[in-house]
Amino acid sequence: MMVVNKTKVMVIGGGTTGVGIIRDLALRGIDAVLVEQQDLAHGASFRFHGLLHSGARYAVNDFSAAKECIEENIILKKIASTCINNSGGLFVQHKTDRDEYIGEWLRGCSEAGIEVKEVSIQNVLNENPAMSRDLKRIYSVPDGIIDGARLVWANVYQAMEYGARVLTYTKLSGIYTANGKVTGAEVINTLTGQKSNWECETIINAAGTWADEVAKLTGIELNVTKNKGTLLVFNQRLTQKVVNRLRIPDDGDIIVPHHTVTILGTTSVNTDEPDSAKPTSGEVQILLDAGRELFPEIDNYRLLRAYAGVRPLYAGNGEVKDDDGRDISRDFRIFDHAHNGLNGFISLIGGKLTTYRMIAEKTVNYVCKTMGIKKKCQTAEIPLVDSKRLLTMDGKVNKFAVRYGIRGEMIQKYLQQNPEKEITLCECEDISFAEVEEVASWKSTNNLDDLRRKTRIGMGTCQGLYCSFRSLGSAWNAMKNKPQHPLRQLVCFLEKRYKGQKSVLWEAQIKECELTLGIYSTIFNLERVEENSEV
Amino acid sequence: MNLTKLQIDALNNCVKCSICVNSCPVASVNPQFPGPKQLGVDWLRLAQEEQSQPIPAVDYCSNCKTCEAVCPSGVHVGTLNQLAKSNLPQRSLGMREEIFSDPSLLGRFIHIWPQAGNMATGLRPVKFLTEKTVGISSQAPMPAYSMKTFREMLLKYKPEFSEIPKEVVYFPGCFTQYNQPEIGMSLVKILAKLNYKVIVPDFKCCGQPAISNARLDKTKKFAEHNLDILRQELKDGRELIFSCPSCLLTFKEEYKNILGLQEYSAFTSSMQDSGQFLLNHREQLAALLRMKNAESAKYAYHEPCHLRVAGQGTPGLVLLKSLMGLDITPLEAGCCGMAGSYGLKAEKEWVSREIGNNVKDAVTNLNPQAVITECGMCSVQVNALTELPVKHPLEVLAEQIKA
Ligand code: SF4
Numbered sequence: 001m002m003v004v005n006k007t008k009v010m011v012i013g014g015g016t017t018g019v020g021i022i023r024d025l026a027l028r029g030i031d032a033v034l035v036e037q038q039d040l041a042h043g044a045s046f047r048f049h050g051l052l053h054s055g056a057r058y059a060v061n062d063f064s065a066a067k068e069c070i071e072e073n074i075i076l077k078k079i080a081s082t083c084i085n086n087s088g089g090l091f092v093q094h095k096t097d098r099d100e101y102i103g104e105w106l107r108g109c110s111e112a113g114i115e116v117k118e119v120s121i122q123n124v125l126n127e128n129p130a131m132s133r134d135l136k137r138i139y140s141v142p143d144g145i146i147d148g149a150r151l152v153w154a155n156v157y158q159a160m161e162y163g164a165r166v167l168t169y170t171k172l173s174g175i176y177t178a179n180g181k182v183t184g185a186e187v188i189n190t191l192t193g194q195k196s197n198w199e200c201e202t203i204i205n206a207a208g209t210w211a212d213e214v215a216k217l218t219g220i221e222l223n224v225t226k227n228k229g230t231l232l233v234f235n236q237r238l239t240q241k242v243v244n245r246l247r248i249p250d251d252g253d254i255i256v257p258h259h260t261v262t263i264l265g266t267t268s269v270n271t272d273e274p275d276s277a278k279p280t281s282g283e284v285q286i287l288l289d290a291g292r293e294l295f296p297e298i299d300n301y302r303l304l305r306a307y308a309g310v311r312p313l314y315a316g317n318g319e320v321k322d323d324d325g326r327d328i329s330r331d332f333r334i335f336d337h338a339h340n341g342l343n344g345f346i347s348l349i350g351g352k353l354t355t356y357r358m359i360a361e362k363t364v365n366y367v368c369k370t371m372g373i374k375k376k377c378q379t380a381e382i383p384l385v386d387s388k389r390l391l392t393m394d395g396k397v398n399k400f401a402v403r404y405g406i407r408g409e410m411i412q413k414y415l416q417q418n419p420e421k422e423i424t425l426c427e428c429e430d431i432s433f434a435e436v437e438e439v440a441s442w443k444s445t446n447n448l449d450d451l452r453r454k455t456r457i458g459m460g461t462c463q464g465l466y467c468s469f470r471s472l473g474s475a476w477n478a479m480k481n482k483p484q485h486p487l488r489q490l491v492c493f494l495e496k497r498y499k500g501q502k503s504v505l506w507e508a509q510i511k512e513c514e515l516t517l518g519i520y521s522t523i524f525n526l527e528r529v530e531e532n533s534e535v
Numbered sequence: 536m537n538l539t540k541l542q543i544d545a546l547n548n549c550v551k552c553s554i555c556v557n558s559c560p561v562a563s564v565n566p567q568f569p570g571p572k573q574l575g576v577d578w579l580r581l582a583q584e585e586q587s588q589p590i591p592a593v594d595y596c597s598n599c600k601t602c603e604a605v606c607p608s609g610v611h612v613g614t615l616n617q618l619a620k621s622n623l624p625q626r627s628l629g630m631r632e633e634i635f636s637d638p639s640l641l642g643r644f645i646h647i648w649p650q651a652g653n654m655a656t657g658l659r660p661v662k663f664l665t666e667k668t669v670g671i672s673s674q675a676p677m678p679a680y681s682m683k684t685f686r687e688m689l690l691k692y693k694p695e696f697s698e699i700p701k702e703v704v705y706f707p708g709c710f711t712q713y714n715q716p717e718i719g720m721s722l723v724k725i726l727a728k729l730n731y732k733v734i735v736p737d738f739k740c741c742g743q744p745a746i747s748n749a750r751l752d753k754t755k756k757f758a759e760h761n762l763d764i765l766r767q768e769l770k771d772g773r774e775l776i777f778s779c780p781s782c783l784l785t786f787k788e789e790y791k792n793i794l795g796l797q798e799y800s801a802f803t804s805s806m807q808d809s810g811q812f813l814l815n816h817r818e819q820l821a822a823l824l825r826m827k828n829a830e831s832a833k834y835a836y837h838e839p840c841h842l843r844v845a846g847q848g849t850p851g852l853v854l855l856k857s858l859m860g861l862d863i864t865p866l867e868a869g870c871c872g873m874a875g876s877y878g879l880k881a882e883k884e885w886v887s888r889e890i891g892n893n894v895k896d897a898v899t900n901l902n903p904q905a906v907i908t909e910c911g912m913c914s915v916q917v918n919a920l921t922e923l924p925v926k927h928p929l930e931v932l933a934e935q936i937k938a
C-alpha cells in the first residue's frame with residue numbers, strides 16, 4: 001500500500017511563480033504542497049538577467065506590464081529587500097537610437113507612474129568610465145537587481161515556516177480525477193524512484209515552460225510558446241547600475257551588474273526544446289555586438305560563461321506577431337480548466353519575475369474563490385525576512401539573513417558552535433566553511449549543484465575549480481548520505497560548470513578550463529575514480 | 536570604485552591557480568595570512584559589489600612581490616595588495632608608518648649627529664621605548680648610519696679622465712645616501728675608469744617605503760619630483776642607473792602601475808641596474824681587473840626579491856662569477872623577510888625572522904666568508920641572521936679594480 005498524503009492545494013513548479021503561490025497560500029493559512037521536478041529555481045527564475053524592472057522597458061509596448069512592474073517594484077523593494085540591490089537603473093540613448101522614441105517613452109513612463117529623471121552624461125561617465133562616449137541622453141529609473149535563487153528560497157523558507165510542504169526532485173506522474181474534479185495526484189521522486197500519492201482539491205499548474213506537459217497528463221492541450229533568451233556573464237562589474245538601451249526593446253540591450261559579475265542579455269528566439277536550450281555562438285556574437293555599442297571595451301573583459309533561459313510565453317489565439325516572440329505580451333493568463341470539463345485544475349502561463357508576487361496573489365485569489373475560501377492575501381505586507389531577524393544586535397544588516405533568508409539564523413548558530421568555520425571556503429564569492437557545511441546538511445540540498453544555487457559556490461571566477469572539492473571535503477558527512485554518490489555529484493557539477501563556459505571559451509577562460517581539466521583529470525584522475533567506484 | 540586598467544586586467548587574467556599563495560613567504564610562515572590571491576584579486580572583485588574595506592590582514596603583506604614574480608598570468612597581484620593596503624582605514628597606520636615611509640627624513644635627522652643616532656638606536660632602553668610607543672621592534676636589527684653621506688663623499692671625489700667623459704645619471708637611493716655610501720662610491724670609481732662621469736641630480740626618495748607603508752600620496756609627490764628631473768636629465772641618450780633593486784623597480788614599474796603615471800613609460804627603456812650597465816662594458820671592465828682568482832674566498836649570493844621582479848636577471852652575480860671568477864653560489868633561499876621596514880615592526884618582526892631563517896639555513900649549509908646582495912635592507916637582515924659581512928657586488932668589484 002502506498003502512503004496517501006493529504007493537502008488542499010498542490011502547486012506544480014518551483015520557479016518564482018510556483019514559490020510565490022505556495023508562500024501566498026501558506027500566509028493565508030491554506031494547506032498546500034509544492035512539487036518541483038528538479039531543484040527549485042533551476043528554470044527561467046535562475047537563468048535570467050537578474051533585473052528588477054521598473055517597468056520603463058515596457059512603457060511604450062506594453063503599458064499594463066509597465067504599470068504592474070512599477071507597483072511590484074515598490075512592493076518587492078519593501079518585502080524582499082534581502083534579495084534586491086536597489087542600484088537604480090539607467091536608460092541610455094546611443095547616437096544611433098531614434099529621438100522620436102524618447103517622447104513616447106517618457107509619456108508612457110509618466111502615465112505608468114515610473115519616476116524618470118534626466119541625468120548628466122558627464123556624471124554617469126565619471127562613475128562608469130567604461131561606458132561609451134557616443135551617448136546622447138541618459139535617464140535614471142528605479143530599476144533594481146534581484147537575485148532569483150535567493151528570492152525563490154526566501155519565499156520557500158518562509159512558506160515552510162507557515163506550514164507549507166515542499167518536494168523537490170519530485171515529478172508529477174499522474175492526476176487523479178473523479179466526476180470531472182481533481183481528487184489527487186501521484187508523484188515520483190526522481191532521485192530515489194519512490195512514488196507517493198496525494199489527495200488534494202486543487203492543482204495549480206505553474207510549471208512554466210513545462211506547463212503543457214503537466215496539462216497533458218489530464219489530456220488537456222495547452223499552448224505555450226517557449227522563448228529562448230541567451231545571456232553572457234562577465235567576470236567583473238562593468239557598471240554599478242543597471243543599463244538599458246533607450247530604444248524599442250531588442251537583442252542585447254540590458255546590462256545588469258549582478259553581484260560580482262555583469263550579465264548582458266538577452267536574445268529572443270522561439271524553441272521547441274526547453275530542456276536542451278543552449279547558447280549558440282551566433283547569439284554570443286549578437287550580444288557582444290550590441291554590448292560593444294554601450295561599452296566599447298567590452299571585448300577586453302573576460303567572459304565567464306553564457307547561458308540560455310527559456311521563458312514561457314502565452315501564445316493566445318492568433319496573437320503571435322512574428323517569430324522572435326518579442327511582440328507577445330509576457331503578461332500572464334490564468335486558465336481554469338473547468339472550461340475543459342475538469343474542475344480544480346488551474347494552469348498559469350507567462351508572467352515575469354518582477355511581477356511574480358502579483359501573479360501569485362491573483363491566482364490564489366481566484367483559487368480561493370473557486371474553493372469558497374475567504375482569506376486575504378498578505379504577501380505584500382509581510383516581509384520575507386522580518387526586521388528582527390534581518391538586523392543584528394547592533395542594528396547592522398545580518399549578512400546571513402541576506403543570503404539565506406530566515407534560515408540565516410541556522411548558519412549563525414552553526415558558527416557559534418564552530419567558530420573556526422568562519423574562514424573562507426570559496427574566495428571568489430566569499431563563502432565560509434560554516435555556510436557550506438550547514439547548507440549541505442539541509443534536507444533540500446541533494447547534491448553539489450543544489451548547494452551552489454543556495455550558496456553561490458562555483459559561480460565565480462574559478463567556476464568550481466576549488467570550491468567543489470573543498471565543499472565535498474568539508475561537508476563530506478552530509479554529502480555522503482545524499483541520494484547521489486559524492487563523486488557523481490562532483491562529476492555532474494563540473495560538467496554543468498563546463499557546459500556554461502563552452503560557448504565563450506577563449507583567452508583566460510580557456511586557461512581556467514584547462515587548469516580545471518588538468519587538476520581533475522590528471523591529478524585526481526576523476527574519470528577513472530568514477531569508473532572504479534560503484535557510483 | 537573605478538578600476539584602473541591594471542586592476543581590470545588582474546580580474547580578467549587571474550585563473551585562481553594559487554601559485555602566488557604557495558610562493559608567498561608570509562603565508563608560508565603565518566597560516567593566518569590569507570595570501571595574495573584572496574587579499575588582492577578576490578577582494579578587489581568582491582569590493583566592486585560590496586564597496587567593502589580591504590581585508591585587514593593585507594597589512595601583513597611585506598610587499599616583497601614574490602607573488603608577482605611567480606604569477607603565470609602576469610597579474611600584478613602584489614601591486615593590488617599595496618593598492619588595497621592604501622585603502623585600509625587610516626587609524627591602523629600610525630606614526631611609525633609615517634616615519635618609515637620617508638627614510639630620507641630620518642636619514643637627514645640622524646645625519647646631524649650620526650654617532651648619537653647610531654648609539655641611540657642601539658641602546659636597550661631606547662629600543663624598549665620605541666617598541667612600546669611607536670611599535671618598532673626591539674629585537675629587529677637597525678641599519679647603521681654612515682658618518683658621511685654619499686653626497687658629501689661625492690663632492691670630495693675628483694676623478695681624472697683621460698678623454699672627455701661620457702655621462703650617466705645615477706639614482707643612489709636612501710640606503711646608499713645615508714647608510715652605506717661606499718656602494719655608490721664604488722660605482723662612481725668603477726665608472727670613472729670606464730670614462731663615465733656620474734651625474735647625481737637632486738632626487739627625492741624613490742617612494743617604495745611609502746608604498747609599503749600605505750602612503751601613496753608621498754610616493755606620488757616623490758614620483759612627480761623625480762619625473763621632473765628625468766625630463767631634464769635623460770636627454771642625449773643618457774641612461775639612468777640604480778644600485779638598489781627596489782628603487783629600480785619603483786621607477787620602472789610602480790610609478791606606472793601604482794600611481795598610473797604613464798609618462799614614466801617613456802623613460803623605462805633608459806633605466807637599468809648598474810650591474811647590467813657594467814656588464815654592457817664587460818670587455819673594458821675585464822681589462823681593468825686585477826689577476827683573476829686572486830682570491831680564494833667563498834661567497835654566497837642572495838637575490839633580492841625586488842631585483843627578481845624588476846626582470847633584470849642577476850647581473851651582479853654574473854659580474855662576480857663570470858667576469859671576476861669568484862667562487863660565489865646563489866643561495867636560492869627566497870625572501871630574506873626584511874622587506875624594507877617590514878621586519879622592523881614589532882608585530883611583524885617574528886614573521887620576518889621566520890622567513891629569514893630559510894636564508895640563514897642556506898648560508899649555514901654553504902659556510903661562505905661573506906654574503907653578497909644588492910639590497911640594503913636585505914644586507915641588514917642577512918648580517919643579523921648570519922653574523923657574516925654582507926656586501927654589495929659593486930663593493931667587491933671595486934676592490935678588484937686596478938689602481
Ligand atoms: S594572481 Fe596569478 S598566481 Fe595568483 S592565483 Fe591568480 S593567476 Fe595564479
Ligand code: SF4
Pocket residue numbers: 558559560561562570571595596597598599600601602603612613616
Ligand atoms: S608581496 Fe610578498 S608578502 Fe605580499 S602577498 Fe606577495 S608574496 Fe606575499
